[in-house]
Structures are given as C-alpha cells and as structure tokens.
Amino acid sequence: MTSLVLVVNAGSSSLKYQLLDADAPDGVEPVVVGLVERIGRAGGAGAGPAAAGDEPNVHHTTSSGQHDRYVACADAGEAFAELLDSFARHGPDLAGVDLAAVGHRVVHGGKYFAAATLVDDEVLATIAGLSSLAPLHNPAHVEGIRLARASFPGVPQVAVFDTAFHQTLPPRAYTYAVPRAWRDEHSVRRYGFHGTSYAYVSRRAAELLGRPLQETAMVVLHLGNGSSAAAILDGRSIDTSMGLAPLEGLVMGTRSGDLDPAVAGHLARAGVPVEEFDRAVTTESGLLGLSGHSDFRAVVAAAGAGDPDAQLAIEVTAYRIRAYVGAYTAALGRLDAVVVTGGVGEHSPLLRSASLGGLGVLGIVLDEQANALATSGQHVISAHHSPVAVLVVPTDEELEIARQSRDLVRR
Numbered sequence: 059m060t061s062l063v064l065v066v067n068a069g070s071s072s073l074k075y076q077l078l079d080a081d082a083p084d085g086v087e088p089v090v091v092g093l094v095e096r097i098g099r100a101g102g103a104g105a106g107p108a109a110a111g112d113e114p115n116v117h118h119t120t121s122s123g124q125h126d127r128y129v130a131c132a133d134a135g136e137a138f139a140e141l142l143d144s145f146a147r148h149g150p151d152l153a154g155v156d157l158a159a160v161g162h163r164v165v166h167g168g169k170y171f172a173a174a175t176l177v178d179d180e181v182l183a184t185i186a187g188l189s190s191l192a193p194l195h196n197p198a199h200v201e202g203i204r205l206a207r208a209s210f211p212g213v214p215q216v217a218v219f220d221t222a223f224h225q226t227l228p229p230r231a232y233t234y235a236v237p238r239a240w241r242d243e244h245s246v247r248r249y250g251f252h253g254t255s256y257a258y259v260s261r262r263a264a265e266l267l268g269r270p271l272q273e274t275a276m277v278v279l280h281l282g283n284g285s286s287a288a289a290i291l292d293g294r295s296i297d298t299s300m301g302l303a304p305l306e307g308l309v310m311g312t313r314s315g316d317l318d319p320a321v322a323g324h325l326a327r328a329g330v331p332v333e334e335f336d337r338a339v340t341t342e343s344g345l346l347g348l349s350g351h352s353d354f355r356a357v358v359a360a361a362g363a364g365d366p367d368a369q370l371a372i373e374v375t376a377y378r379i380r381a382y383v384g385a386y387t388a389a390l391g392r393l394d395a396v397v398v399t400g401g402v403g404e405h406s407p408l409l410r411s412a413s414l415g416g417l418g419v420l421g422i423v424l425d426e427q428a429n430a431l432a433t434s435g436q437h438v439i440s441a442h443h444s445p446v447a448v449l450v451v452p453t454d455e456e457l458e459i460a461r462q463s464r465d466l467v468r469r
Contacts, residue, residue, distance in 0.1 A: 059468070060156040062089070063460035064210075067163040068202025070194055071097050073137045076456045077150070080158065080464035084262065088456065092118045092144055094137040099130060118144035134198065138205040152210075159214040160206045161463035163254070163455070164199045165304070166192035167219030168245060174222070174462040177203055177215040185217065191245065191302065216463035220304075223253025226294040231389075234301075248306075250288070250298035252280045255399060258458040259451050260290050263397045266438070266449055276395040277386045279379060279413075280453070281403030283311035283352070287379070289386035297389050299382055305340060308382065309375040311352040314343035316378070345371050354402045354409065376412035383413070387420050395447040396422060404452050405433055414448060421445035 061081040067074040077090040096115045114126035125148045131137040145152045162177070168188045175181055182203055189196040199217075207215055224232075232248040233241070240246040256278055263278070264271035271293040278288050285308040288298040299307025299315075309315045322335055338347075346352040348371035351360060360368035387393045398410055407430045415424050423444035432439050432450050440448035 078460040080460040159463040161459040165195035172225035218459045224250030231297045248301045251304040255453040275390040278397045280400040282400035287382040310344040314339045379413040399453040
C-alpha cells in the first residue's frame with residue numbers, strides 16, 4: 059500500500075507543499091518541498107521573463123536540485139495550477155504517483171475536531187463556518203481543499219487541525235471567566251494552536267527519554283515567529299498558552315501575547331478603532347513593537363550592539379517563557395522534561411539560557427556548554443545531575459500531517 063502523502067498548507071498569500079513518504083523514519087528528507095509565494099500581487103498568470111525586481115516566487119525542490127522561477131499568481135487557483143505544473147516540469151509527475159492521501163493543515167477546528175478528519179462536504183462547510191475564529195487562515199485552507207479535491211478526484215483529502223491536540227484540555231483550563239452568552243453563542247474559549255507540532259515533538263521527546271509517552275510530564279515550548287507553550291501530561295495536552303486565537307501567551311515576532319483586556323477599551327475611548335487595535339496587536343507588536351525587529355536574530359544582533367530596546371525585548375520574552383514554565387510545572391504536578399522546538403527555540407542558545415537558566419528551584423539545570431553548542435538538530439542540553447531533562451527537538455509538522463493522514467486512510 060502506498061505511503062506517499064501530498065501535504066498542502068494553503069495560506070492567504072502563499073501555498074506551501076511537500077510530498078512525503080509517511081513510512082519513512084524521522085529525519086529523512088521529503089521527496090519534494092515546494093512553495094508558491096506572493097499570491098495576489100498584480101499581474102496575470104503565465105511564466106515568462108521576470109520583470110525587473112521580480113524575484114522567483116515559485117520554488118520546487120527535489121533530489122535533483124532546486125527549481126525556481128517567477129510566475130505572477132493572482133489568486134489561489136493560479137497558485138495551485140503552478141503547484142501541479144512544478145510537479146509536471148520537475149517531477150515526480152503526480153499523474154503517475156499513487157497518492158495515499160492529500161493532507162491539509164487547517165489552523166482552526168473549533169470544538170468540533172479532535173483528530174485528523176476525512177473531508178466531505180459537511181466537514182468543509184464546518185471549516186468554512188469557523189472562519190470568524192481564524193479569518194486569515196481558514197478561508198485559505200477551505201480554498202486549498204476545494205482545489206485539491208478537484209485536482210485529485212478519488213484521493214482521500216484529510217484535514218489535520220492545529221487545535222485538535224488541545225481538545226483534551228479540561229474545562230478548568232479552556233474556560234474563560236466571561237458571560238455564558240459569549241461562551242455559548244460566540245464559542246469564546248481557549249482552543250490552543252501548534253497542536254501538530256506538539257504531537258510530533260512530545261512523541262519524539264518521550265523516545266529520547268526512553269519511556270512511554272503515556273508516562274511522561276513535560277512542558278513543550280514552540281518558539282518561532284509564532285510562539286506558544288503547552289503542558290503535556292501522559293501524552294495529553296492539559297494547558298496551553300494560546301487561546302481563542304493564536305495571539306495569547308508568549309511574546310512573538312509581531313504578536314503581543316498576554317495583554318490586559320482593558321487595553322482594548324482604553325484605546326477605543328481614546329479613538330483607536332477596533333480594527334486598528336486588532337491589526338496592531340497581531341502585526342505591529344511582540345518583538346517588533348518592543349525593538350523594531352520581528353526576527354529574533356536581528357533583535358539579538360541589535361542587543362549585542364548595545365540597543366536598550368532590543369535588550370529589553372529579550373528580557374521580556376525570556377521572562378514570559380520562565381513564567382509559563384513555572385505555571386505549567388505546577389499544573390502538571392511533576393516534571394520530567396522541558397522540550398524546546400520551533401525555529402527560534404532550536405537555533406538560539408541565548409534565548410534558551412535566558413529562559414531556562416537559573417531554574418534549579420524547578421529541578422531544571424542547564425549544561426551551558428552543551429546549550430551553546432546546540433544550534434541545530436536534536437540535543438540534550440541539561441546537566442547530567444539535572445532532575446529534569448532539557449531537550450531540543452526539531453519539529454516536523456509536515457511529516458506529522460502525513461502520518462496522521464496515512465493512519466486515518468489505513469483504518
């Protein structure tokens with residue numbers, strides 16, 4: 059039985075895709091990695107000589123190398139056509155590939171989806187109906203699924219939800235202390251995100267610890283441009299920092315993280331429209347709001363050059379992480395490991411040290427030399443005598459989507 063899965067992540071301005079062998083071991087490169095970006099810019103479809111300043115926006119990487127070109131894509135349909143054309147041009151030709159499934163990343167599944175789900179008309183309508191909870195993401199996912207269904211008739215389409223992993227949160231963790239009407243009529247509650255990453259990383263961490271996932275207590279930190287924390291007990295999420303939307307919790311590249319709700323009312327009374335508030339806390343806050351840089355590497359460089367705003371940004375970010383590690387240790391009742399993943403977490407010894415150093419009171423003791431050397435790949439960075447292991451585990455959300463899709467269609 060085939061184990062090849064095409065993983066599609068359709069966004070509002072980009073289309074990411076991978077062709078993976080879901081039976082391959084961890085660490086094996088995908089068969090294909092691709093990206094169509096800058097969707098919606100002016101110009102019609104059709105390849106041709108790039109105009110001055112038009113950098114390649116279609117990227118298709120196979121074992122034979124990377125193939126880049128410029129194609130103006132006005133909408134998702136044209137972008138998906140370029141996906142198909144890239145396979146036809148550079149291989150493998152999907153017309154000759156026996157796909158087990160097409161797996162789709164979907165950001166928000168609300169309270170309806172606790173696992174990967176085969177897509178039918180009803181499921182697709184439910185995902186579309188959740189667009190008010192993820193207006194930047196779900197509409198694009200719906201369009202991507204529609205295009206894939208039309209392009210691959212007869213191939214199972216599987217939706218894998220960022221929120222599904224957190225459906226195990228107990229009511230005390232997901233319930234906000236707000237009016238019942240908000241909770242019942244407007245679905246206001248904590249949902250959590252990065253669930254696909256947490257599913258993959260927690261399982262890999264348990265393997266590194268040499269114990270069953272069902273017998274572990276860990277805090278996992280997904281630190282990237284979007285960042286979150288999760289308390290995972292015996293393989294189940296019991297709390298997580300992101301809430302109704304991927305905005306609450308840790309400091310992120312452009313998102314504020316935790317914020318007093320009174321700020322919205324205060325600014326409204328000062329004449330700031332709610333739309334401007336939403337945009338600012340999503341796209342102009344976080345590291346960008348604190349330091350003027352949204353990329354953590356640029357923040358570190360500026361801090362090293364003596365920029366006090368950048369130095370403060372690192373301190374605020376690290377402090378927020380430390381606070382969540384402490385709170386989630388208490389929620390778990392015991393702690394076997396702290397696991398760090400995500401682009402920033404995997405590559406920044408400075409942030410790991412600033413966040414997790416000096417937490418001996420929680421049983422967390424870093425090996426600073428091991429931490430400094432761990433700039434890529436999988437590592438143990440805790441001291442030998444540390445009661446709590448500290449692990450760096452690279453995430454692989456696409457492989458997790460492929461495996462969940464494969465498992466579902468093989469049942």
